Amino acid sequence: MRIFLSELAENKLLDLTDYLLRKWNLKVKNDFIDKFSNKINQISLYPESCIQSNDFDGLYKCVVTKQTTFYYRVDFIKKEIEIITIFDTRQTPDKLSQDL
Numbered sequence: 001m002r003i004f005l006s007e008l009a010e011n012k013l014l015d016l017t018d019y020l021l022r023k024w025n026l027k028v029k030n031d032f033i034d035k036f037s038n039k040i041n042q043i044s045l046y047p048e049s050c051i052q053s054n055d056f057d058g059l060y061k062c063v064v065t066k067q068t069t070f071y072y073r074v075d076f077i078k079k080e081i082e083i084i085t086i087f088d089t090r091q092t093p094d095k096l097s098q099d100l
Contacts, residue, residue, distance in 0.1 A: 001044050001074070003081045008099060009070065012086040016068070035064050047074045047081055059084065
C-alpha cells in the first residue's frame with residue numbers, strides 16, 4: 001500500500017525531529033526515525049495491525065513510542081494509507097480533537 005503524510009502530519013514530524021535534535025542529540029532523533037519507519041513498514045504490510053480509534057471513526061491509532069502516536073486512515077479501494085496527524089501523548093486529548 002502507498003503511504004503518505006498529510007501536510008499536518010508532515011509538519012508535526014519535522015517539528016518533532018527538530019525538537020529531538022535540539023533537546024537531546026542526533027542518536028535520539030535517528031532512533032525515533034527508525035521506530036517511526038518500522039511502524040510505517042508494519043502498516044504498509046498489515047494496514048489493520050494497529051487498533052482502531054474508539055474516539056474517531058475510521059481511524060487507526062499507531063503507538064510509535066510511549067510519548068508519540070500517529071493516527072491514520074486506510075483506503076482499501078485506492079490502496080492508500082494517509083497518516084493524518086502525529087500526536088504527543090503528553091498533551092491534553094483536546095488538542096488531538098482539534099487536529100482531527
